[in-house]
Amino acid sequence: MKAVTFHGERDVRVERVEDPRIQHPADVIIRVTTGAICGSDLHLYHNAIPGLLPGHIIGHEYVGVVEEVGSQVTAFRKGERVVGAFHVACGRCRMCRREAYNQCEHGGVLGYGIAFGDLAGTQAEYARIPFADTTLRRVPDGLTDEQALFSGDILTTAYGAVANSGLQPGETVAVIGCGPVGIMAVQSALAMGASKVFAVDLVRERTDLAEKLGAVPVPSGEVNPSSRILNGTDGEGVDVVIEAVGGSPTLKLAFELVRGGGRISAVGVTAEDTFAYPLMNSLTKDVTFRIGLANIHRDMDATLALVRGGRIDPTVVVSHRLPLSQAAEGYRLFDKREASKVILDGSL
Amino acid sequence: MKAVTFHGERDVRVERVEDPRIQHPADVIIRVTTGAICGSDLHLYHNAIPGLLPGHIIGHEYVGVVEEVGSQVTAFRKGERVVGAFHVACGRCRMCRREAYNQCEHGGVLGYGIAFGDLAGTQAEYARIPFADTTLRRVPDGLTDEQALFSGDILTTAYGAVANSGLQPGETVAVIGCGPVGIMAVQSALAMGASKVFAVDLVRERTDLAEKLGAVPVPSGEVNPSSRILNGTDGEGVDVVIEAVGGSPTLKLAFELVRGGGRISAVGVTAEDTFAYPLMNSLTKDVTFRIGLANIHRDMDATLALVRGGRIDPTVVVSHRLPLSQAAEGYRLFDKREASKVILDGSL
Amino acid sequence: MKAVTFHGERDVRVERVEDPRIQHPADVIIRVTTGAICGSDLHLYHNAIPGLLPGHIIGHEYVGVVEEVGSQVTAFRKGERVVGAFHVACGRCRMCRREAYNQCEHGGVLGYGIAFGDLAGTQAEYARIPFADTTLRRVPDGLTDEQALFSGDILTTAYGAVANSGLQPGETVAVIGCGPVGIMAVQSALAMGASKVFAVDLVRERTDLAEKLGAVPVPSGEVNPSSRILNGTDGEGVDVVIEAVGGSPTLKLAFELVRGGGRISAVGVTAEDTFAYPLMNSLTKDVTFRIGLANIHRDMDATLALVRGGRIDPTVVVSHRLPLSQAAEGYRLFDKREASKVILDGSL
Amino acid sequence: MKAVTFHGERDVRVERVEDPRIQHPADVIIRVTTGAICGSDLHLYHNAIPGLLPGHIIGHEYVGVVEEVGSQVTAFRKGERVVGAFHVACGRCRMCRREAYNQCEHGGVLGYGIAFGDLAGTQAEYARIPFADTTLRRVPDGLTDEQALFSGDILTTAYGAVANSGLQPGETVAVIGCGPVGIMAVQSALAMGASKVFAVDLVRERTDLAEKLGAVPVPSGEVNPSSRILNGTDGEGVDVVIEAVGGSPTLKLAFELVRGGGRISAVGVTAEDTFAYPLMNSLTKDVTFRIGLANIHRDMDATLALVRGGRIDPTVVVSHRLPLSQAAEGYRLFDKREASKVILDGSL
Incomplete structure (x- = not known):
């Protein structure tokens, strides 16, 4: 079959590889009809993932x-038509029984x-999906x-970040x-009862899209996000911050934007090993902080239901649709930020 | 001042009465700028409330x-401009400290x-509001x-019914x-994360309005609600039923519509003393049932925030706006179902 | 092998039957080392279960x-040594994915x-356990x-009833x-944070045992439970009632004992088809009512952990230990209430 | 009246001061019958609180x-006999209405x-208590x-830390x-459903006391807490860590002890401005972290109920009972760790 393989920094190729086959009795083999390039695939593209060897087939949105x-x-x-999580989980271990699927003892x-x-x-x-039942x-x-696709990855990542924050109906949120993840966090927060969602980004097109989806745009290149959000919350700050960038500067901003007693839920991936947590300030302010990879299996049914009911439209982030054979071009466009989200269409 | 007073069955009058005054140091006197006639005021109108004496000033949406x-x-x-709950609560007793304001030991x-x-x-x-701080x-x-008005009564009643059901994002709801209460339950359920809301009513105009607000209309004069809803939930029934009519027939229907393990939250008022609860069936089906008057103080901030954020528009139910002096006509229209909701405008 | 089989009213026999074998690839065959007779087995014993044919092997605590x-x-x-739920669940269907294992589409x-x-x-x-992984x-x-045994049935039933009530630490409970189920509800409620548990029963020995475990005894043959409990809750009634008898009289009592805004969680099995639910009274009192069969798979890990940590001792209910060969005698004693709980010991 | 006043580092005196009087209509004046010296009073004693002027009356457990x-x-x-929170809250502002009393806009x-x-x-x-109703x-x-005293401070601080962790019945906890706060966290965690509580401290007497109360002692001067706790949790780590020391070393330990997907709730006060939060590790491990001052008003009713029901005995921490006149000696003993907790008895 044809597949996208990794060969080094900014070098991905579509080449002939062996077809996958059942390796374990819990596996399923699927024919991939639609896929996408994920933001986290850019870490691969930048050769920033240790243990990724040349020739490895990449991708996890399918x-x-x-x-x-x-x-x-x-x-x-x-x-049967299926969508699946980007990470796998056995469904049997102690972690899975707690619904902590992202901590599965046999995950990957x-x-x-x-x-x-x-x-x-x-x-x-084609692809082999381990622990297919789960x-x-x-x-x-x-x-x-396309509507179903993102429930296996970025939509449910965004939704889970909001769920982890313990958002209550009527509360305010800053994303x-x-x-793509932030846009889906905006949609998720609104679907889950936020009264007001502030969408913060340096790029005007992104906050414009968020605005179209119901958010209050906070183009941080033009306005000071702290002032804007304090102002828009009667001086309090928001109940919940969803941090979807990664790294100290935006984490620091999150602590500025959140009200006393509020919650910060972070999904932004970063290469920084530690963060200078504002301990003294948080002691007084009683802030809850959570950072963690998505727990897709826990929330996938909910996001599929919300998309099916028309409450969330994840396809708004798609900018390009390419055949699998042009995957290398897709990576290039995405890496250069000329594409916001690239679909790899198996039927093309 | 002028006020609407009760004088017997279908006899309400606007007449001169004494101005209210502070009777207790926790009171506030307000000048009423906008009010409305509530569905529960029709019980008064039908002389069905024991202990309501001629001359009593009525009304509780303000x-x-x-x-x-x-x-x-x-x-x-x-x-200061204020909106208030239809029932009062001291904020100090054991019940209020549990946020069970509708069980306040000094309520009314x-x-x-x-x-x-x-x-x-x-x-x-003018009106005297006891326990004004709470x-x-x-x-x-x-x-x-008008946007704020219903947070003191029917919007928060509807919202509270949904909150009491423990609705989780992505779940399905039948109202x-x-x-007016049902319409606001539709809006509340959608705002709080329902993936799909079925709106059941015999009157086509009502289900049409619900549809405009995002619900799946189930005009029960034309389609069988059980079949329609089983069909629309892949044969399962809904996760949550909000019963907003009152009485055995609709309660029975609620038990038909709910899935195994689901919840029924009832706010419909009825004169029936008991209901033949389907005990055996519920034992197997593991259904949770709650009926209770609204707990306005608990949820008022949330509904005001949702209205302010544009997530809920309670004014859609208003059909008539009359000056206070025409209150009797307002009651007549509402009682004959020629009006769906009558605003009494203090400025007219 | 030898097994206990049903042959009609009050006629159970230990007889030779065929060994069980794997019938479905998700099955496990276990050698039963310890079992028990459950209160619900008495329904079988009384020939009250339609569809139970002579020769059927009975029992479900193992x-x-x-x-x-x-x-x-x-x-x-x-x-491996294992304990299992009395009901089976596939772990894959929509109901199981919601953790509503007692509603499993393939259960039994x-x-x-x-x-x-x-x-x-x-x-x-020996016994065949379907859907063994779950x-x-x-x-x-x-x-x-013996310590593990009841997590598969009555302990987790009792625990689940308390969990379903939404008990908050510091609240009061009446059981x-x-x-046996009630005694375990007493222990569960205390382990889960109840400040005070009232144990109601006509039989003095039972309330004595409850008292030894930390409850306030309410021997209802000697004292009026309503007065006693109102008195013991500063006139309020309890936050939570666990009904573990079944039938209208005790359900009525539950509604008397619960405070306004409280919850009733019922696990008592009854043959009554309906119950005259106090609708009007509950509307004012804002009571939540749930009746349902146990959801063992959801809570089994928690009860095993609590037993292991020494927080709950389920073995206190055991009065008799008999070899499997004397099962008929065990049923007789249990039916006559000469035994409170009979263990069938595979090693004897 | 006589009162304990601050006069500089390690210099507190009992001297004559003016009697307090009502300054605001929401005040109450109480005659103090029992008080105590709190661990946080040692910060005053060490002159580490900016803005504390000589002559200021100190103390907040009463x-x-x-x-x-x-x-x-x-x-x-x-x-009436009363116990009160160490911090005051108006009960009216937006924060108080959310039950975030520790964030009260008019607090102190x-x-x-x-x-x-x-x-x-x-x-x-005598003492003046502002916002007395709340x-x-x-x-x-x-x-x-003495039984009631600590509900206004350290018991409810400890209880709140456990509550903030979202502890579920059956989970494991490390304190x-x-x-004194840690000992009460041990008791709270057990009362709220922990299956097993590990009590970590360098001082053997403290872990001995914890053991007597039901905890697994982890004397960290003798055993490695990480090994001990991994060992005692089948290699997983605990579900919840309560950090009751303050500062980077114990916070680091907390991150070692917690399992993937677990929660850390910190109440230890520290002078460190920031903490090197293990960002990368937490991203994978999906840990929730909360540090915050106690929210006494939210949980005081619960802890009083638990003490009253005999579920928690806060008096176990008391080592000394002195008359108010010997407060200076009390501070000295407490500061030298010769006393674990000093009661100041108004009746002596």
């Missing part, structure tokens, strides 16, 4: 059709190399591939960073 | 301006006669009287009864 | 050792006949069979009925 | 009898000088002064630091 099922798979049958991330379980990725014609969901009737 | 404050009032000052309902604390109502030029809220900047 | 695993079983291996109850999935019971030398748990190190 | 009530006070009457700390609202302390014969509670019948 919708497909079940081709073959292992003997332990009970929930799926050949021919698709297409991320040796340090993440050495699992081939999904930017390919990791996959049937695409609900009436949803297109820092309006890339 | 927005106004503070005219005078008692010596114990700390949160309000003369001249405005304009409902002796059995409810003998408190004069608010369909008047019972009133400042109208947030930017909200009109039985699309009068 | 601890054992894994003998054989089906090809889809991933969590268990031959030789062990040893309860055709109407409950036609699954052979566990009062036998239904079984390893017995934690350091626990005896109506102090049979 | 039980007393109401002597005089301001005209806005509705909940209390002369002669008793006896902590200018930077904390310039409120006289309670180590005195800040005080009646001492429940049957409780001694770092077994001074």
Whole structure:
């Protein structure tokens, strides 16, 4: 089959590789019908992931059709349309039984190399999905591939960040960073009961899109986000901050924007090992802070239901649709920020 | 001053009465700028409330301006615009400290006669509001009287019914009864994260309005609600039913519509003393049932925030705006169902 | 092998039957080391379960050792000690994904006949456990069979009833009925933060046992439970009632004992089809009512942890220990209330 | 009257000062019957609190009898026994309405000088309590002064730290630091459903006391706490860490002890401005971190109920009982760690 493989910094290629096959009885093989390039794939592209060897198939956003099922798979049958999580989880261990699927004792991330379980990725014609019963969901009737696709990754990441904040209906939210994850955090927060969502980003097009979706735009190149948000919350700050950039400057901003007793939920990935946590200030302000990778399996059913009910439209972030064969071009555009989100269409 | 007073079945009059005055140091006197006739006022109109004596001032939906404050009032000052709860709560007793304000040991309902604390109502030029610090809220900047008005009664009643159900984002909801409370339950459920809301009513105009607001209309005169809703939930039934009619037939329907493990939250008022609860069936189905009067003080801040943020528009239910002097005509129209909701405008 | 089989009213026999075998790849065969007779087994004994045919193996409280695993079983291996739920759940369907395991689309109850999935019971030398990955748990190190046993049934039933009530630390609880389930509800409520638990029963020995475990005894043959409990709660009634008898009289009592805004969680099984729910009274009192079968899979890890940590001792209810061969005598004693709980010991 | 006043580092004196009087209509004057020296009073003693002027009356743990009530006070009457929070809260502002009393817009700390609202302390014969309706509670019948005392400060601080962690019944907890707050965290965690509590401290007597109360002792001078706790949790780490020391070393330890997906709730006060938060590690581990001052008003009713029900005994930490006149000696002993907790008895 054809697949997108890694070969070094900014060097990804579509090449012929061996077809995947069932390796474990809990596996499913799917024919990938739609995929996408994720922001975290750029870390691969920049050769920043240790243990990623040349030739590894990359990618982890996927919708497909079940081709073959292992003997332990009970929930799926050949021919069913499925969407799946970017990370896999066994569903049996102590962590999974607590619904802490992102802490699964046997987990891994698709297409991320040796340090993440050495699992081939999904930017390919076919892909092997381990622990398929837990990791996959049937695409609900009436949803297109693109509508379902992001429930396996960035939509549910964004939704989970909001869920982790304990958002109560009527509360106010600031989303820092309006890339694809941030845009979905805006939509999730509104769908989950926020009375007002401030969308902070340096790039005007991004805050414009957020505004169209119902947020109050805070173009941080033009206005001071702290002043703007204090002003828009009667001087209090927001109840919840979703940090979707990563790194100290935006984390610091998050602590500025949150009200006393508020919560910060961070999903932005960073290479910084530590952050100078404002301890004294937080002691007085009684702030809750959580940073963590997405827990897709926990929330995937909820996001699929919200998309199906028309409450969230994740496709608004898509800027480009390319055939799998042009994946290298897709990475280039995405890396240069000429594309906001690239779909890799298996049917093209 | 002028006020709407009760004089027997279908006999309400606007007449001159004495101005209210501070009776207790926790009282506030407000000049009522906007009021409305509530569905529950029709019980008065039908002379169905024991202990309601002729001459009693009725009404309990109100927005106004503070005219005078008692010596114990700390949160309000003369001249502030306020909206208040239809029932009063001391804020100090064991029940209030648990946020069970509708169980306040010193509570009462405005304009409902002796059995409810003998408190004069608010369909008047002026009104006395006991326990003002707890019972009133400042109208947030930017909200009109009509936008704020329903947070003191039917909007927060509807919202509270949804909150009491423990609705989780992504769940499905059926609202039985699309009068003003039902319509606001539809809006609340959507604002709080429902993926899909089914709006059930015999009257086509009502389900049409619900549809405009985002619900799936279930005109129960034309389609069987059980079949329609089972069908629309992949055969499961809804996660949550909001019963907003009152009485056995709609309660029975609620038990039909709810899925196994689901919740029924009822706010419909009925004269029936008991209901034949489907015990055996619920044992297997593991259903949670709650019926209770609204707990306005608990949720008023949340609904005001949602209205202010544009997430809920409670004014959609208003069909008529009359001056206070035409209150009798307002009651007549509302009783004949020629009006869906009558505003009594203090400025007219 | 030998097994306890049903043959009609008050006629159970230990007889030779065929050994169970793997019928489905998700099955496990266990050698039963310890079992017990459950209160609900008395319904069988009284021939009150439709669809229970002569010769059916009964029983559903069990601890054992894994003998054989089906090809889809991933969590268990031959030789491991396990305890399991009395009902089985697939772990894959929509209901299981919501943790509503008692509503599983493929569920059933062990040893309860055709109407409950036609699954052979566990009062036998060997038993087949369907959906073993979901239904079984390893017995934690350091626990005896008897300590683990009840986490698969009555302890987790009682615990779940308390969990379903939404008990908050510091609240008061009344447990109506102090049979084995009630006694475990007393222990669960105390372990989960109740400040005070009232234990109501007609039988003095039962309230004595509850008192020894930390409850306030309310022997309802000697004192009026309503007066006693109002008195013991500063005139309010309790926050939570656990109804563990079944039927209208104790349900009525539950509504008397609960405070305004409180919750009633019922697990008592009854043959009554309906209950005259106090609608009007509950509307004012804002009571939440839930009745439902246990959801063992959801809470089994928690109860095992609490037993292991010494916070709950479920073995206090055991009055008799008999070899499997004397099961008929065990049923007789239990039915006559000469035994409070009968262990069937596979090693005797 | 006599009162304990501050005069510089390690210089506190009992001297004659003016009696307090009602300054605001929401005030109450109490006659203090029992008080205590709090660990945070040692910060005063070390002259580490900016804005604390010589002559300021200190202390904030108190039980007393109401002597005089301001005209806005509705909940209390002369002669009632009361316990109160160490910080005051208006009960009316936006923060208080959210139950974020520790963020009250008009709050302050008793006896902590200018930077904390310039409120006289309670180590005195009489004390003025602002916002008395919100800040005080009646001492429940049957409780001694000492039993009630700590609900206004360290017991509820410890309880709140556990509550903030979202502890679920059956979970495991590590408490770092077994001074008075830590000991009460141990008791709170057990009362709220922990299956196992590890009590970590360098001082053997402290872990011995914790053990007597039901904890697993981890004397960190003798055993490595990480190994011990990993070992005692089947290699996972605990679900919840309560950090009750303050400062980077114990915070670092907290991150070592917590399992993936777990929560750290910190109440230890420190002078460090920032902490090197393990960002990268937490991203993978999905840890929630909260540090904040106690929110006494929110939880005081719960802790009083738990003490009254015999579930928590806060008096176990008391080592010395001195008359108010010997307060200076009390501070000396406490500062030298010769006393674990000093009661100042107004009756002596």
